[in-house]
Amino acid sequence: xxxxxxxxWGMAGVDWEERINFARMREERLAKARAALAEAGVxxxxxxxxxxxxxxxxxxxxxxxxxxxADDREPYIFLRHEHGEQVKRHCPWINPDHVRGFPILETVxxxxxxxxxxxxxxxxxxxxxxxxxxxxxxxxxxxxxDVNTALKEKGYKMQPLANIMDYARECKTEDEVNCLRMVGxxxxxxxxxxxxxxxxxxxxxxxxxxxxxxxxxxxxxxxNISLRSGPNCYPNWGLMTDRIMQPGDLGYGYIMGDLYMxxxxxxxxxxxxxxxxxxxxxxxxxxxxxxxxxxxxxxKPGASTADVAKEMPTAQELGVPHEYDVASNWICHGVGVGxxxxxNISRFWSLDCPIEIKEGQCIAIHTxxxxxxxxxxxxxxVGVVTKDGWQNFFALPYDGIYVPEYQLHxxx
Numbered sequence: 001x002x003x004x005x006x007x008x009w010g011m012a013g014v015d016w017e018e019r020i021n022f023a024r025m026r027e028e029r030l031a032k033a034r035a036a037l038a039e040a041g042v043x044x045x046x047x048x049x050x051x052x053x054x055x056x057x058x059x060x061x062x063x064x065x066x067x068x069x070a071d072d073r074e075p076y077i078f079l080r081h082e083h084g085e086q087v088k089r090h091c092p093w094i095n096p097d098h099v100r101g102f103p104i105l106e107t108v109x110x111x112x113x114x115x116x117x118x119x120x121x122x123x124x125x126x127x128x129x130x131x132x133x134x135x136x137x138x139x140x141x142x143x144x145x146d147v148n149t150a151l152k153e154k155g156y157k158m159q160p161l162a163n164i165m166d167y168a169r170e171c172k173t174e175d176e177v178n179c180l181r182m183v184g185x186x187x188x189x190x191x192x193x194x195x196x197x198x199x200x201x202x203x204x205x206x207x208x209x210x211x212x213x214x215x216x217x218x219x220x221x222x223x224n225i226s227l228r229s230g231p232n233c234y235p236n237w238g239l240m241t242d243r244i245m246q247p248g249d250l251g252y253g254y255i256m257g258d259l260y261m262x263x264x265x266x267x268x269x270x271x272x273x274x275x276x277x278x279x280x281x282x283x284x285x286x287x288x289x290x291x292x293x294x295x296x297x298x299x300k301p302g303a304s305t306a307d308v309a310k311e312m313p314t315a316q317e318l319g320v321p322h323e324y325d326v327a328s329n330w331i332c333h334g335v336g337v338g339x340x341x342x343x344n345i346s347r348f349w350s351l352d353c354p355i356e357i358k359e360g361q362c363i364a365i366h367t368x369x370x371x372x373x374x375x376x377x378x379x380x381x382v383g384v385v386t387k388d389g390w391q392n393f394f395a396l397p398y399d400g401i402y403v404p405e406y407q408l409h410x411x412x
Contacts, residue, residue, distance in 0.1 A: 006395060007181045011218070011260075020182070022261070025175035026057045026093060029168075030068070030075075036168035037070035042159070043137030044069045046125070050338045051142070051165045052077070053262045056094060058087050061222075063105065065143055067128055076128040078102045078121065100124050105144065122150040129156065140164055163342075170334065170342040171360030177384050179263040180335065180362050184382070184393030187255045187265045190214045191396055194227070198251065198404040200274045203242045204229055211255060223257025223265065229273065234376025236329050236368050247274035250281055250375040250401070262337045266364040267394060268380035271402040285377045285401050287313075288367035292379050292398075295332065295365050299357055299383075299390040305345045306354035308332060312347050318369070323348040329368040334361055335382050361385045362393075377401065 009019055033055045037045055045068050047055060052066040056075055064079035074095045077087060081101030088096040102124055103117040125147070129139075134156070141148050142161040152158045172180070190211035197210040204227040211225050226240040229251035245251060252270040259265045270285060277285070294311040312330045315323045327346040334341030343355055343363070362384045370376020383392040 007178065007185055011182065020175050020178045020261075022057075022175070023093075025173060025179075028173045028175070029057075030055050032173075033068060033165065033168045034070050034072075036164050037068070037140070039167075040140065040162075040164045041138065042070065042140040042164070044129075044132070044134055044139045045161060045164065046139060046141040046143040046147075047161070047165065048142050050262070051169075054165070054169060054337045056091075057262075058091055058094065059262070060087070065102075065125070065147075067125065067132070069132065073132050074098055076100065076132070078124055078128075080104070098128070100128070118146055118150065122147055122154075125151065126154060126156075166342045169336050169338070171358055172336060172362050172384065173360075176263070176336065177360075177362065179261050180382070180384070181393055182261075183259045183263050183265045184267075184395065186215060186218055186220065186259045187267045188394055188396045190225075190255055191267070191269055194225075194253075195269075195271055195402050195404050198245065198271055198273055198402075200245055200247045203244055204232075204240050204251065204253070205242050207245075207251075208240060208253065215255075215259060220257075220259045223255065223259055225253065225255050227251060227253030230375060231373045233378075234368070234370030234374070235372055236376070236378070245273045248278070249273040250277065250370075250377060252376075252378040254378075254380065256339060258337075264335050264337070264339045266333075266335055266339060266366075266380060266382055268366070268378040269396060269398065269402060270377040270379065271404060273404075276403055277401045280371075281375065281377070281401065284369045284371075284375075285379075287369045288377055288379045289399065291330075292365055292367050292381070295367075296381070296383070296390050296392075299332070299363055299365075299385060301357060301359040301385060301387060303357045304354040305332075305343055305350040305357065308345050308357070309347045309350035314347065329366060329378075331366045332363050333366075335364050336362060357385060359385050359387055363390065 047066045052064050055068050056066050060083045062080045062083045067076040076098040078100050084099045084101045102121045105117045107114045138157045140161045148158045193214045194207050194211040197207045208225040208227045229245050230249040255265045255267045298308045298311050318326050327348045332345035364382040366380050368378045379398050381392050383390045
């Protein structure tokens, strides 16, 4: 029996109960990033994408770069002017003098326009380097290659970011884990909305829309729901179409992306349309279910990723020639402010290149099986590694195929 901790409190902030402490979470994440830089022997880092969200907690859809330091110097943020003004308004923990607007860096205006924008951006970053006394310090960067080249030509010691931030984000804090538990609450409810919408004659897109409407209403925005049914299920196409569901079809899909405070879902469930699944369909599901239980049991502190990978079916069992051919469908991966955090586990690489499973990692487990061109099933859960083992964030049961209930009345 899974030892699972469920959230029973809502999304609102209250003064009468300890819930998610966002100020503490911001401070702890930045401290972990700074410690990772120091351990890697670098003085500063230029970050993009989800690493900006992790270290600064700003929320923007525009391209952006953050400059953070291994010590307590305050971060700088570079982004489009109008987004920067909103950051100044909404994020009092960010020094407003360190928010710098920069031009759009694209080639569609011609290479002359691109070079002009690049020169401005590099100049803004160099100004921040000088203000922060970066000097001869080493800067790890995931900024665009042309930015790094230009800064290197100006004499700065630039190097790739590599895995520095992966190590910082690998093990989640208490507040991060609770954010992911809230992701589980939201995703469970969205899946219930979608399962209720499954009917013969309804398209995959229409069912996905029911889940999307619920999540957007709850404040989620940067996510994707993708369903597929019938022969589109296996091999896993990964794409949603407007296919019309037929009686007896299997269907499955995922809710993936930022559902709550930047934290991601990666969540599959399987359903049968209109009738009970056949024995063959149940056998496919049993294959995945038996394996996911073994994989979940293998994920514990001190175990290795090889121990986990050994519980996955071989390429031969799945009827494909190479282990790398199944590495995207039978895989475990970390989840956090990114869809793929440390660790990443597959028979293809983990048996030969094992790493340690650690308490605080939050890990998704993918399974997939079926018959090509006929149908298939998927189960995926996400959970946290505790001292007692892996604990699921999702409450929606997965011990069988869902058969949505509805009534079609007949009269004579």
